Amino acid sequence: MFCYDHNTLIIMKFIFNTVKDQLEPVVTNSKGEYEINVDLQWSGTITPTKQGYTFSPPYYNFSNITEQQNMQNFIGNYSHSLWTFDVSNYKHQGMITAIVKDDNENLIQSEKDILAAFVNNECRGVSSPSPVSDGKRFFLQVWSNENSENMYFKFFDSTNNKIYNRVLPDVHFIPDLEYGTILSPAVLKVKQPYHIPDANNDGKVDIIDAVDVLKYITNFQ
Incomplete structure (x- = not known):
């Protein structure tokens, strides 16, 4: 079973949450394949989650499983907004x-x-x-x-x-x-950004201020 990116069919990695019986989350391998082992007659829901993505279908419901379930695949659609890429x-x-x-x-x-x-x-x-x-x-x-x-x-x-x-x-x-x-x-x-002060109080921060700060740190005259 797989997760695919909607536009390119490139296999993605996702985490799956299952409800009922509180199964541990499952992470797909590097090929996007996932496998969940459950008890006979298990019932529950498998829901793919990844920040910035929506999925089709959004989940699969299972009731009283008695045999192997294949082709339970998901397609992920990218939707982040702060930083974007294709x-x-x-x-x-x-x-x-x-x-x-x-x-x-x-x-x-x-x-x-x-x-x-x-x-x-x-x-x-x-x-x-x-x-x-x-x-x-x-x-x-x-x-x-x-x-x-x-x-x-x-x-x-x-x-x-x-x-x-x-x-x-x-x-x-x-x-x-x-x-x-x-x-x-x-x-x-x-890491916090470096802040160089206006060391010579001339109303601007430039290379001269950086040199003055360096002199102060190294006690260079």
Whole structure:
């Protein structure tokens, strides 16, 4: 059984939630395939979830299952608005499973937070946190036409309505990249922007102020 992107039929990764009997969420593999093992005569609902996507069908209902269920596939439609891109423009994909922290090692994972990947200011993937058994993870699918290129990140903190343009470390993209797992996620850290003061009080911030600050730090005369 699979999940596909609506426009390109490229297989995506999604998390599935099942209701009744409180089954653990299931994550598809890198090919978009998923499998859920249930007891005989199990009843419940399988619902695909991924921030920024709607699905067709939105769910499957099952009642008193007595045999294997095949072809329970979903089509995902991308709908993020802050940063947008068209997956049909790219032929290679990778998956980043991550958590995001601030400089004080605090997790940042509100429901409406957004982690995005970029190359030369071109968005290559977006994700919001999804719940797993021990917290939340960003399942960020990234895209490229190159066999090797550097990707950097930006982060939208919905709680403080703030965009971080520095999120470290960068990632070296290769086709079928797998960076981080649910149990051992990649750790990305947002960085505050540098602020250089108007050191000489001339009403503007320029290279002279930067030199003055450097002199002060190094005690250079």
